[in-house]
Amino acid sequence: MNELEQKIVGIISSAGDSKAKAFExxxxxxxxxxxxxxxxxxESKKIDIExxxxxxELIVAEMNGGENKPEMSLLMVHAQDHYMTSRLARDMVEVLIDIFDTEEEK
Structure with a gap:
């Protein structure tokens, strides 16, 4: 696995861990x-930071171009999919916590 693939797998791993914490x-x-x-x-937010x-880092490398520009791949698309669904899940769970916590106070 090359360096770019390792970074992409890092996105997938961190996003998955973040989403798992949100569902916990x-x-x-x-x-x-x-x-x-x-x-x-x-905890989910802290994991998401990675x-x-x-x-x-990958976006900046793409914008700078040159030989460090990452190539678009199915693995990259897969990582972005994981990351964005993780963010969406976290955002929705945060709203649900607020909704149900507020109802308990009434």
């Missing part, structure tokens, strides 16, 4: 453990 948080919402849910979401860092 959603399970905590079902149990009405909102404190644990919010803690898991913080995927975002790699993505940004």
């Amino acid at each position: 948080a959603l399970k905590k919402v079902k149990e009405k453990d909102f404190k644990a849910a919010r803690e898991l979401m913080e 995927a975002h860092r790699i993505q940004t």
Whole structure:
């Protein structure tokens, strides 16, 4: 596996871990453990930073062109798909935590 492929797999791995934490948080919402849910979401965000860092590095390399410009590949598209669905899942779980936590306060 070359360096570019390793970076791309890093995006996939980080995104998957981030999404898994978000869905763990959603399970905590079902149990009405909102404190644990919010803690898991913080972990999810921290994990997401690595995927975002790699993505940004690859975007900058593409914009700069030259021999460091990454080639578009199915693996790259797959990584972007994982990253974006992870972000969407995290955003939705955050809203659900707020919705259900607010309902409990009434």
